[in-house]
Amino acid sequence: MASHPARVITIYSPLQRADLPGLYARVCKALGENAGAPVVCDVTGMTADAVVVDALCRLQLGARHWGCSVRLRNAAPDLADLVRLCGLDDVIRPEVLEPAS
Numbered sequence: 395m396a397s398h399p400a401r402v403i404t405i406y407s408p409l410q411r412a413d414l415p416g417l418y419a420r421v422c423k424a425l426g427e428n429a430g431a432p433v434v435c436d437v438t439g440m441t442a443d444a445v446v447v448d449a450l451c452r453l454q455l456g457a458r459h460w461g462c463s464v465r466l467r468n469a470a471p472d473l474a475d476l477v478r479l480c481g482l483d484d485v486i487r488p489e490v491l492e493p494a495s
Contacts, residue, residue: 400465401428404436405449414449421453425460433457438468442476450477451485 401424405417424433435453440446450466457464466473466486477486 400432400434402434402436402467404438405440407440407446409440409445409449411445411448414445414452417449418452418456421464422456422460425457425462425464428462430460430462432463432465434465434467436467437470437473440470440473442470442473446473447476447480447482451482454485 403421403424409417421433421435435450437446437450450464453464477483
């Protein structure tokens with residue numbers, strides 16, 4: 395069985411709570427189209443706040459539903475720290491937080 399390359403989706407800042415349903419739908423669509431391949435969310439410049447952490451948790455849980463994962467690309471150290479501070483590294487595990495380049 396051939397593996398599929400990861401699909402990259404850019405998440406733009408600022409992210410507001412009203413944006414979450416559309417973002418979730420977009421990522422779930424990509425997960426469904428990629429048959430188990432991970433989706434990479436480029437979070438360059440994302441503000442480390444509660445809305446972003448909420449969005450990332452929802453995306454990762456949606457990915458689990460599809461049997462895949464969401465990886466974060468270019469996550470700023472403060473965003474990775476906030477995820478850990480919130481105790482969410484079991485949902486958004488450190489290995490899925492690709493460092494900022």
